[in-house]
Amino acid sequence: QVQLVESGGGLVQPGGSLRLSCAASGSIFSINGMAWYRQAPGKQRELLAAITSGGSTNYASSVKGRFTISRDSTKNTVYLQMNSLKPEDTAVYYCNADVALDGAPDYFSFYWGQGTQVTVSS
Secondary structure, three states: OEEEEEEOOEEEOOOOOEEEEEEEEEOEEEEEEEEEEEEOOOOOOEEEEEEOOOOOEEEOOOOEOOEEEEEEOOOOEEEEEEOOOOHHHOEEEEEEEEEEEOOOOOOEEEEEOOOEEEEEOO
């Protein structure tokens, strides 16, 4: 019904930058909030940044000032600009969206992407 596809991950040196994208497709009526999470090996999935349909944003303290979340609602896409990357940012990054489907405009469900690997290493 709804697919979220992340892209933009890869290998980057410490201090470098990456821009992740996550495009939602399918039988979408509307999207409320969108967010980025990450999960490092042996650790719990961590919420990094979230953005509402109105553009309000929130960030985890670990990435505030380095990462920027944005969205293009015309494309059902959310972005994560990551600057000043550190080795501890190495993880699989996931996007999440709160979606109402065609035919059920008042009922929202969360959907996840498949994840994209980000590795920060020299």
